[in-house]
Amino acid sequence: MAKLVRTDEEALLAEAARGFLDGAAPVSRLRNMRDSGETADPGLWKAMVEMGWAGILVPEAAGGSDMGHAAACVLAGEMGKTLASSPFISTAVIAATALRQVSDRRATEALGRIAAGQATYALAVDEGAKFDPANTRMEARADGNGFRLNGEKRFVVDGGNADRLLVLARTGNGLTLFDIPSGREGVSRERRATIDSRDTADIRFDEVVATGEDVLGQVDDAMTVLKPALEAGQAALAAEMAGLAAGAFGMTVEYLKERKQFGVPIGAFQALQHRAAHLWCECEVTASAIMHAGRMLDDDPGNASLAVSLAKARATDTAQRAVQEGVQMHGGIGMTDAFDMGFYMKRARVAAEWLGDYGYHANIVAQARGF
Amino acid sequence: MEATEPEAFRGELRAWLEDNCPDEMRDGRNDEASICWGGKNWKFASDAQRTWLERCVTKGYTVPTWPVEYGGAGLNREQEKIFHDEMRRLNARYPLQSFGIWMLGPALLHFGTHEQKKHYLPPIARGEVRWCQGYSEPGAGSDLASLQTRCEDKGDHWLVNGQKIWTSYADKADWIFALVRTDRDAPKHKGISFVLIDMQSDGVSTRPIKLISGVSPFCETFFDHVKVPKDLVVGEVNRGWDVAKYLLTHEREMISAAGGTMGAGRPLGAVLADSETGLTDPVLRADAMRAEIDGLAVGLTLERYKDQAEAGQGAGDASAMLKYMGTELNKRRLELVMAAGGSDALGWDDDRAPNWLRTKANSIEGGTSEVMLSIISKRVLGLPG
Ligand SMILES: Cc1cc2nc3c(=O)[nH]c(=O)nc-3n(C[C@H](O)[C@H](O)[C@H](O)COP(=O)(O)OP(=O)(O)OC[C@H]3O[C@@H](n4cnc5c(N)ncnc54)[C@H](O)[C@@H]3O)c2cc1C
Numbered sequence: 001m002a003k004l005v006r007t008d009e010e011a012l013l014a015e016a017a018r019g020f021l022d023g024a025a026p027v028s029r030l031r032n033m034r035d036s037g038e039t040a041d042p043g044l045w046k047a048m049v050e051m052g053w054a055g056i057l058v059p060e061a062a063g064g065s066d067m068g069h070a071a072a073c074v075l076a077g078e079m080g081k082t083l084a085s086s087p088f089i090s091t092a093v094i095a096a097t098a099l100r101q102v103s104d105r106r107a108t109e110a111l112g113r114i115a116a117g118q119a120t121y122a123l124a125v126d127e128g129a130k131f132d133p134a135n136t137r138m139e140a141r142a143d144g145n146g147f148r149l150n151g152e153k154r155f156v157v158d159g160g161n162a163d164r165l166l167v168l169a170r171t172g173n174g175l176t177l178f179d180i181p182s183g184r185e186g187v188s189r190e191r192r193a194t195i196d197s198r199d200t201a202d203i204r205f206d207e208v209v210a211t212g213e214d215v216l217g218q219v220d221d222a223m224t225v226l227k228p229a230l231e232a233g234q235a236a237l238a239a240e241m242a243g244l245a246a247g248a249f250g251m252t253v254e255y256l257k258e259r260k261q262f263g264v265p266i267g268a269f270q271a272l273q274h275r276a277a278h279l280w281c282e283c284e285v286t287a288s289a290i291m292h293a294g295r296m297l298d299d300d301p302g303n304a305s306l307a308v309s310l311a312k313a314r315a316t317d318t319a320q321r322a323v324q325e326g327v328q329m330h331g332g333i334g335m336t337d338a339f340d341m342g343f344y345m346k347r348a349r350v351a352a353e354w355l356g357d358y359g360y361h362a363n364i365v366a367q368a369r370g371f
Numbered sequence: 372m373e374a375t376e377p378e379a380f381r382g383e384l385r386a387w388l389e390d391n392c393p394d395e396m397r398d399g400r401n402d403e404a405s406i407c408w409g410g411k412n413w414k415f416a417s418d419a420q421r422t423w424l425e426r427c428v429t430k431g432y433t434v435p436t437w438p439v440e441y442g443g444a445g446l447n448r449e450q451e452k453i454f455h456d457e458m459r460r461l462n463a464r465y466p467l468q469s470f471g472i473w474m475l476g477p478a479l480l481h482f483g484t485h486e487q488k489k490h491y492l493p494p495i496a497r498g499e500v501r502w503c504q505g506y507s508e509p510g511a512g513s514d515l516a517s518l519q520t521r522c523e524d525k526g527d528h529w530l531v532n533g534q535k536i537w538t539s540y541a542d543k544a545d546w547i548f549a550l551v552r553t554d555r556d557a558p559k560h561k562g563i564s565f566v567l568i569d570m571q572s573d574g575v576s577t578r579p580i581k582l583i584s585g586v587s588p589f590c591e592t593f594f595d596h597v598k599v600p601k602d603l604v605v606g607e608v609n610r611g612w613d614v615a616k617y618l619l620t621h622e623r624e625m626i627s628a629a630g631g632t633m634g635a636g637r638p639l640g641a642v643l644a645d646s647e648t649g650l651t652d653p654v655l656r657a658d659a660m661r662a663e664i665d666g667l668a669v670g671l672t673l674e675r676y677k678d679q680a681e682a683g684q685g686a687g688d689a690s691a692m693l694k695y696m697g698t699e700l701n702k703r704r705l706e707l708v709m710a711a712g713g714s715d716a717l718g719w720d721d722d723r724a725p726n727w728l729r730t731k732a733n734s735i736e737g738g739t740s741e742v743m744l745s746i747i748s749k750r751v752l753g754l755p756g
Contacts, residue, residue, distance in 0.1 A: 004675035005682045253752050268756035273748035280747060281692045288671040314668050365667070366660045371640035371650055 002295040004288060010074050013067070017078040020051060025084040027340045033085060034197035040161040045086045046117060053088060055115030057096040057232070062108050063115040064096075069232055070294030073239035077290070080243025081250075083347055085198050087120045090158040093236045095121035098166060098177070098229035102217055110179070122162035122182070123233070124153035124203055131356045133168060133175075133226070140169035140176055140210065147171065149178065149186075149208040157354055159201035160191040166216065166229075167205070174220035178210050185209070196350040197343070228301055231308045234355045235293040238308075238315035241351050242290050245283050245315070245322035248344040252276065252326045259331075272329060279325055286311075286318040306368040309361035316358045319348040381453045385460075391426045392463045395419035399462035402722050403729075407467050410501025411545050424498055427466035434472055434496045437480070441488055442496025448681040452674075470539070471495035471502040473625040475548050478565075478618040482606040491567070504622075505535040505549030505568075505592055506615065513742045515550070516559045516612065520594060522551035522566060529553075529566065529599040531574075534591060537736075541577040541590035544570055548618075554609050565611035567603040568594075584728035585719065620690040622737045627673065627690075627697025639663045639704060646711040655710055662703050669696050688750040695743035698733035705730045 006014070024047055033041050048054065056072050058064020072093050079088065096114050099107045113119040125133050138151030149169055159165065165187070167178045182189065186208035189201045217225035253276060256267030266272055293311035296304040323345040327334035334341045352358065396419055398405075407413070407420050415421040427433050430444055435454050437443025446454060458465070476495055479488055494500040511518040520533025531551055541547065547568050554562030568575065574597040579588035606614040639659050643650050650656045673693060676686045686693070705727040709716050716723040734740040748754045 003678045003682075004671065005678045005684075253754070256754055265755050267748075267754040270745070270748075270756075273752075273754050273756075274741065274744040276752060276754065277744040277747035278695075280752060281696050284689070284692055285665070285668045285672045285696055288675040289668040291675065292671045310664060310667050313664050362657075362660045362664060365664055366640060366656075369638040369640050369663055369667075370644070371638075371656065371660065371663075 002299050004291050004295065006074075006291075009067070010071060013071055014074050014078055016051075017053075017075055018081075020047075021078055021082055021084055025079075025082055027083050027343055030083050030085050030197060030343060031340070039191060039193070039197065039199040040087075040158075041085055042161075044084065045088075045120070048086055048088065049115075049117030052115075054092045054117050055096075056092055057100065058092075058111045058115040059100070059108075062111040064111065068294075069235060069297035070291065072232070072236050073290055073294040076236040076239040077243035077246075080240035080245075081247035083244065083247070083343055087122070087158040087162065087199075089233055089236045089240065090123055090162065091119070091121045094123050094229045094233040095164070095166060097232040098179075098216055098225050101225040101228055106213070107216075119163045120158065120161065121164045121166060122156050122159035122201075123229075124156045124159060124165050124167045126155045127151070127153060129154075131353070131360055133230070136168050136170055136175055138167070138169045138205065140171050140178065142172060143209075146209060146211040146214075147176075147178075149180075149205040149210055151205055153203045153205070155192075155194075155353070156189075156201045156203050158199050159203055160189055160199045165203070166226075168222055168226065171220050175222040175226075176219050177216045177222040177226050178214050179216045180208070180210055180214050194350050195346040197346070198350070200350075230355060231301075231304055232297060234312045234361075235290070235297055235304075235308045237351055237355055238293065238311040239290045241315035241319040241348065242283070242286050244344055244348055244351070245286070245319040248319075248322045248326040248341060248348075249276075249279055249283055251341065252279075252322075252329050255330055266329075275325060276329070279322060282318045282321060286314040289314045306365060309356075309364035309368075312356060313358050313361040313365060316352045316361070320352060323348045377449050377453060380450055381457065384454065384457050387430070388457055388461050388463060391423075392461055393419035393423055396423045396464045396466075397462050398464070399459075400464055402726060405464060407464075407498065408469055408501055408540070408543070409467050409498025410469075410543060411499065412543065413498070413501070423464070424466045428497050431496070433467040433498060434476065437476065437492065437496060441480075441492035448677065467498045469495065469498070469501055470504055470544075471500065474504060474618050474622050475502050477621040478548075478614050479605065481617055482565075482614050486602075487605065500546060501540070501544045503538050503541045503544035503547045503570075503592075505538055505541075505547045507537045508534060509536050513739055515615070516563065518550055518552060518563065520549065520551045521555070522553045522564060522599075524553070525598075528601060529603075531566070531568065531594045531597040531599055533594050535594075536591050537580075537589050538577070538592040539589040539736075541570070541592045542579055542588065546570055547575075547592065548605070550611055550615055553611075557609065560612045562609055563611040563615065564608050565605045565614040566599055567605065568597060568599055572597050572599070574598075582729070582732070584725040619738065620686065623690050623694035623743075624673070624676075624686075626733055626737050627669075627693040627695075639666065639707065642704075642708060643711040646708075646713070647715055648711060648713055650711070655707065659707050659711075662700065662707055665696075666700055666704065669693075669700055672696070688746050691738070691743040691746040691751075694737060695734075695740050695747075698730075699740060701733050702730045 025044055052065050053075055055064030056067050060066050099111050140147040140149050162182055165180055165182050186206045188204045192200050192202055194200045257265055259266050289311040293307040296307040326341045333339050407424055434443040435446045436451050439445045508518050523530045549566055550563055551566055552562050553564040574595040576593045577590040579590050581588055639662055643659055708723055709727050712723050
């Protein structure tokens, strides 16, 4: 097993990311975006592209830096700390990983466009209230040489603004993954305001034409392409949530040192000290699971499912604990919209659901561990 | 070279273990009745236990990471991981466990003089001398630094008077490493020394105390005008607190490993499935899944901290986290084992009840969970007070 210590390269990447994000994307940036009624922040994404982040999983030959999943998790973690809002996970992690499973010229060009910031993606999988790709019902009916897509996808994260959609649909003998432009005829998108102020959409497909060219990987075999992509996304999202937890926790510890009641800083009360210490322990333990998931995806991607689900389950749990304690230990001010903790809480709730909730991932761990 | 070397080591080790580990030692047991503690008065439970120890001693595998000159195998971190992997693969019992290995050894390696290391480490590695730990006193538990056992300089020897309590296996141990007060006027942390005392010395006596688990007695230990040679202080006189703290971090990592490696070792699902009702109860199953997830993550955290230590980033006060999380988890696991076992687990005729009861001490011994949380809040988080 690869070492669970940050490499020098990863440490530098984290430092550079922190420096950039503190300047360009403090929580106030998300707040401003929300206040102006927007769900996306193209300017921030453009700056991330210029930092080379869009190409972190893109091969060097296609214009990326190919730094790997552990590095992508480092970036996602830093983004999580200040809730930077971008299509990074959808595009640079999920779509790039899916495209890398296919080694044709088209896929290589698409990877190049991701790295260059010329295309953003969203993953359209969910149809019900819970993540459940295996039970996809949306149909791609064979029609001549191609397909007709009919149905509705829900909770398509980044789907309101993405240039392209990865759509999972049922074909003759299984599931197939399509890669189509979001502007194709018959696609109608309805933006849904989720509580975290970020981009999601419900998307209807009405006799949408797809050709063999639009299929990513093989017909009836979506999972060869999609499974690694989902795992990459789940790990990065877990990293974002762990970063979110660390961000919320950091604010809380600062407040414990600063806020005075009964003539002393509230952090002098052992009841709060021990809760804060416990939360720190949870964050540390989750950080290990995240690092492990990144290492497994880089070193042994065919066997990373357990590590990824462990990371997502732990991160979900820790992030929710961190935001709940965060609000409670701030007292009244924690409940106000003017204070940032609420943004953390709402993002944690949305991220908890995206790409599989605690129970979904707990079941994968349980199966892998012989329950 | 780099890629093949660890694999070559693994191959050799695997072959050696296959050839040398007696079949009876391949049941992975780690309960009180199966552990080999060693010591002058040790009675081997079986020929296999003796053979296994003797063979491991020749290879240094009782203390795989210690330098070869002190009885170890000099393994580096990567080889150590492989060693534990391969032991687990064979479900092999550890050939020897002891406070000497877990606690005194690391402290001597760090603070001891060359003579002290040469003299005290190899007998630990060979399982010939058994040590116990004399830290706690009736008035000094969590507030350990308030300890009162007196140690006076009598010119050509030290004179020790006082009482220790909760001294695990004091009645079976050959030697004790103890914290004593050598300066009664200094601030409480600054007048403590770390001394080694032969339990055969005149004036040392013990009285066993029984645990709720019915086994593994610990003792009250009394020192009545005990003479101790001058060269048996480890580290500087009055600086014993440094040694004590260093040793405690090792003790804490060792105790926390119980939770972590069990998580990484035998899956909780498999453990619970052994019981008659197994995992059919959805509530129990859900709790067990959570415990398994947390156990795996705590196990990874132990690995991560070891990797960091190897990279020169010592855990320091953060080892309190490993101790706290590992022990609380272990208690949770055994609660689940009891719940899954139902009335089958309520007798004294199998290990479950004693093991379950014994885990309750995990979050007390070596510093309580509350003390661990206080260490983290003050020294890691920098909270006031
Ligand atoms: C099985 C077992 C084996 C042991 N083996 C050894 C051994 O070999 N050698 C040895 O020296 N000792 C040994 N110990 C002793 C152990 O280290 C002590 O029991 C432990 O340090 C706690 O001290 P105490 O028992 O005096 O409890 P106390 O310190 O009296 O604590 C009682 C309760 O008060 C809490 N508490 C205390 N101070 C604070 C505070 N500041 N803030 C919040 N809560 C607080 C504690 O967490 C605990 O819940 C052993 C103990 C057990 C149970």
